[in-house]
Amino acid sequence: MEDKTLSSVYPSLYEFPMTITMFVCMVIPAWFIIHRWNQRNEKGPKTWPLLGASIEQFLNYDRMHDWLVEYFSVTKTVKVPMPFTSYTYIADPANVEHVLKTNFANYPKGETYHSYMEVLLGDGIFNSDGEHWRRQRKTASLEFASRNLKEFSTIVFREYALKLSSILGQASLDNKEVDMQELLMRLTLDSICKVGFGVEIGTLAPHLPNNSFAKSFDTAQIIVTLRFINPLWRIKKFFNVGSEALLDQSIKTIDDFTYSVIRKRKAEIKEARATNENDNKLDATQQPQLSHGLST
Template sequence: MDSVLTIRNLFFAGVSFVIFYAFRSVLDNRRFKKFARENGCEDPPLFKDKLPWGIDTIYKLITFKGDLLDDWVCKQYYELGATWKGNVLFGDQVINTSDPQNIQTILGVKFKDFEIGEKRHRPIRYLIGNGIFTSDGPTWSHARAIMRPQFMREHISNLEATERHMQNLLKAIPADPTSGWCDEIDLQPLFFRLTMDNATEFLFGTSVDSQLTAMAPATTGDAQTVQTRATLMAAGKSGENYSFGEAFTTAQDYISWSFRFQQFYWLIHLFSTKYRRACQFCHRFADYFIEENFRQHKEKKPEKSNSGETYEKYVLLEALAEETQNRKELREHLLQILLAGRDTTASLLSWTFLLLSRHPHVWARLRKEIIRDFGAGSSADKELLTFHRLKSCTYLQHVLYEALRLYPVIPANHRRATADTVLPVGGGADGTKPVAVRKGQVVAYSVYAMHRRTDIWGDDAAEFRPERWQGRKLDWSFLPFNGGPRICLGQQFALTLASYVVVRILQRFDKIEPVDSSTPIEKFLSLTISPANGVKVRLGLAGRSQ
């Protein structure tokens, strides 16, 4: 009898819950429709799925084999307009937009109405924890306040360490002294090693020297010894024999798949031992340098520049340790900045040189202006390579902007509404009416699609033409580094490093040839986008190539 009563009670409790939930949903829908009417809002176009809850769309997204950005994302914007709605799992509707006004509203005008949200936090948090890229509210404000002073101009304008890593990259591109040409080479892994080496020196005070290791594994020296101790310690604790760069790349590849699985991101975490061990390796590696920093407690020794002058080397870890003694917090700050600092700049450099190899007239003009402004690369010319002069080389900046326009390293992003709010355009038959956004609703924005809109950039929007930037002002239609209060703190750090690398390579080589210019450009989509087939070129030594 008791069991019958228990089942009956559970049944009535379940029915009551369903009735309550349905009643609350009705009231909530009425309230939201009233809010939309009062603000003159209309719905944007709806992408219609064939199966309930967007199941078919999610399946296609996971199994898609073509160019996800061009053949999927841009195609939907082309067919539905700059703002539209689509279903995701369990009936949620995501608003998608490539409209500069809407993106400005989300990131700037109504910044407080939107947050990153747990859908982006959770898949990436196991690797890099809580910090500037994976938090909202007070936690984000605290992380931002700590990090902002570290990217002041005086901290990123010293290029002595960058030159050392640049020399290692140039050694990895040997040219035949007779012909003046180098054999076929893939520049992309060289760029990823350079940005890793430069970033780890900035963060830890010691570079991982991945470029030297790749060229000669037996390379020794104080920096290499420290790196080796950290690597051995991390490998022993994690159970995997990686290099730090390999572990970091492995973890990011798994995270990119986690985002595709959306709510079921935890499947990747649960079943992938390799992913967990890669993350653990990265944690242990960073922890080694953090402990070294606390253990030393001695005055920093001044560094010597190439000209023999001494200067004080800036190390991000040392600066952060003055703000917090929490080891875990320090590790999370460091890994978050490394995630942004390595891949984004390496991807920008890869796209830039891939495009230059296929547009020799742009290479020729750029090299002419570089030689005019910075010389041919002699020891005396190195004094010309300063932060200010790099930034003022107009055509160089236009080339980088154009590469970022065509291939923004973060092609898409999203925000979650923290309150009922309104986007200024996108609703109605003509797309000019406001769009109401419900509290908790996700708004996805595609920088990639916006950067290729012909109504903004002209009929040649898909073409690489740096000259389009002549006289053009930066606005919300160009967003490679995000915008508003969450604009990328490392923007100038990335552009300065990219500018420096471009100048030094074009000083050394006067010709570039793509290995196969007829091959269509394909994209590898991880947390950033990079050329799927690398940057395979031949370079001609200045003054010798014919």
């Protein structure tokens, strides 16, 4: 009797949860439908409320480049909204010039980009903004403006281009299929290491040998890039599992190679300076004897 009286006096106490449930069941589907309807003429990835384009992006996780190229065939600028940010991919030369040259200051990399790429790029010119970037840019521009570097680079690039041409020629004679992406990666890596470090790593040798540094660098590049579409990477990093564990191994290989090159170059410079000092001392001791001989 008491329950009946209570329900008759306060019917809203019993009806309210049901009203909320009906409201949610009606509004949320309508929200989704309206959201998707408003995108019917958009050329980029279709999004969902709160989730952005994350669902479509995860479905294409293993074919990211092909997925983007499909959109680039329709539009040269692709915007990919994500739950907490959005990414814009551009393939229009005018837009690329706008971002990288004309209005470069308006497009900082930002903290998110820096935190994702720091493990591979550190605070270098490709991962810094503002005054830090300008100082490195000034130093790099002076180095690359050097006539000796330009001449050396030309010789190196020509040498490795001939090696690539030889490999392709032999593959053609053998009617053998080649992976051009891998060959171009080897060409770039060999050239940069020769010009930047003065080291011959030989990945473009005719038999295309395995190179732990080259493989690790390529792996690290892929993993840090995929961080932008994988929100779970921080969890994997915390527990050091999966791709993040592989990234740690790759970075160690890269560091070992890089620091060994640095130590080798320092030793060579030290040896060259010592040789020059000895030559100068020798010249200094021989000069008085030569003068004495001439005077007599």
